[in-house]
Amino acid sequence: MSAAEEFSNYPPEVREEIARTRQVVSDLHAELPRNGLVVWTAGNVSQRVRIPAELGGAADGSADLLVIKPSGVSYDELSPEKMVVCDLDGTMIHESPHKPSSDTAAHAYTYKHLPHVGGVVHTHSTYATAWAARGEAVPCVLTMMADEFGGPIPVGPFAIIGDDSIGRGIVETLSGSRSPAVLMANHGPFTIGKDARAAVKAAVMCEEVARAVHVSRQLGDPLPIEQKHIDSLYDRYQNVYGQK
Numbered sequence: 001m002s003a004a005e006e007f008s009n010y011p012p013e014v015r016e017e018i019a020r021t022r023q024v025v026s027d028l029h030a031e032l033p034r035n036g037l038v039v040w041t042a043g044n045v046s047q048r049v050r051i052p053a054e055l056g057g058a059a060d061g062s063a064d065l066l067v068i069k070p071s072g073v074s075y076d077e078l079s080p081e082k083m084v085v086c087d088l089d090g091t092m093i094h095e096s097p098h099k100p101s102s103d104t105a106a107h108a109y110t111y112k113h114l115p116h117v118g119g120v121v122h123t124h125s126t127y128a129t130a131w132a133a134r135g136e137a138v139p140c141v142l143t144m145m146a147d148e149f150g151g152p153i154p155v156g157p158f159a160i161i162g163d164d165s166i167g168r169g170i171v172e173t174l175s176g177s178r179s180p181a182v183l184m185a186n187h188g189p190f191t192i193g194k195d196a197r198a199a200v201k202a203a204v205m206c207e208e209v210a211r212a213v214h215v216s217r218q219l220g221d222p223l224p225i226e227q228k229h230i231d232s233l234y235d236r237y238q239n240v241y242g243q244k
């Protein structure tokens with residue numbers, strides 16, 4: 001079935017955005033093993049497909065879609081055509097031989113309740129998951145943490161996969177934080193971003209700082225950073241750094 005037939009109830013502009021997003025999400029999954037963030041098929045990436053009101057969307061984003069990987073498929077077998085398209089209730093909106101990721105409900109809940117979020121990533125990266133196993137937030141003791149996370153990386157509640165309890169934990173925890181990452185207790189990191197690439201970057205940085213702070217704590221007590229310095233570092237990195 002062609003993409004046009006697959007999503008024939010959507011206007012051409014939306015079908016084109018779905019196709020583009022499937023390519024983006026498929027390609028970004030390669031970043032997870034490349035950065036050492038996953039083993040086997042653990043972990044997943046999704047991106048929101050924004051549907052503007054003039055094309056049949058809702059002002060609050062509730063009619064948007066999400067594109068996510070198929071559950072349990074090896075990273076080297078992923079392709080745009082295998083990416084699954086769901087509504088923000090986590091329900092597939094097309095015929096596919098593939099079931100969506102087992103974390104689809106968590107991704108969908110996050111998009112539904114955080115309209116600014118355009119990408120979600122979940123991994124089981126070793127050091128971030130070790131902090132999650134202890135239910136301890138990663139303290140903001142590195143300038144890189146102030147840059148990317150604007151403070152500590154918070155811990156979310158223990159939640160069982162399969163319904164929206166993980167999504168609720170992500171939203172409740174991140175709604176009160178500048179951090180784009182949350183360590184779900186006993187499970188692992190979930191990250192958010194303006195798009196999937198930003199969420200993948202947050203996952204890479206989350207693992208890096210979790211490792212660095214862990215190593216530092218083997219040597220002694222890391223030095224705290226004053227809040228005013230955290231705020232100025234965060235502001236610079238978010239608004240000035242790079243080619244902005």
Ligand SMILES: O=C(CO)[C@@H](O)[C@@H](O)COP(=O)(O)O
Nearest residue numbers: 041042043044071072101102
């Ligand atoms: O954390 C879990 C399962 O506990 C999942 O993220 C992981 O197994 C990946 O599942 P999917 O292949 O995305 O269905």
